[in-house]
Amino acid sequence: MLKITTLVENTAIKARFRAEHGLSMLIEKDGELVLFDTGQTDALIHNAKLLGVDLSRIDKVILSHGHYDHGGGLKYLLDYAKPVVYAHPEIFRKRYSKLSDDGNLRYIGIEDREFFESRGARFVLSEEPIEVVKGVWTSGFVNMVNDFESVDKNFVYERDGELVKDNVDDDLSVFIELNSGLFVLFGCAHRGIINIMRQAEDTFDRCVSGFLGGTHLGPADELQRKKTIEALREMDLRIMGPSHCTGLLMTSRMYCEFGDRVVFNNVGVITVVED
Ligand SMILES: [Fe+2]
Ligand SMILES: [Fe+2]
Known part of the structure; x- marks a missing residue:
């Protein structure tokens, strides 16, 4: 059995939880725990305690990529646990978004490797898929093969003193093997x-x-949104839990399209998937 508890997300199902722009989900498979992402602040700690999660048991973390809203909570977790952290080697890029209120670049990266290691984190960085616990894999580097999905044009990072487009090569997902x-x-x-x-x-x-999880369909253009829905129709999935950067508009659109197969995956939601 697979159990996913959403610890950080943009919206929460009860007032006592904290919601923020970010994502963190706790994976429980056959008695083993893996934390996927950490949100951006100590909301992770606050919500985990309310949900009865023993943070000291978390010895494996997967970080999806080096944006603050996914890796920002790690420093708070390190007060409770000293996990092995699985990520892509490009996770520590100094990255910025061109979108900010004052027209300047906004820093959207995370702290550097030394910062986390001095607080007890140990990193395993790989472009290849890694089986973190039995049946729970990192995706490894993801190839972009279709003609309608593209990386947000507002992302740049610093390379040799210059700002270049950030294709978020470090973007990892988690693949979980079930009988179903x-x-x-x-x-x-x-x-x-x-x-x-x-x-x-x-x-x-x-x-x-x-x-x-986060689909980034919120900031995507209409062509990508439309073609993604068409592709999802063909795939005929049983559970779709669009979250975080999907936004309310696209989540609603998916609900209109796919009905009860759509899970509103907010803080406090527990999703159980039969094996
Ligand atoms: Fe991101
Ligand atoms: Fe994000």
């Missing part, structure tokens, strides 16, 4: 949810049966 099919967790899905799920199917030669 592959279950996929996205961080922000910067490289496109259809590209990511196709890669899962190619890697394991099996079909995806559902997903939870």
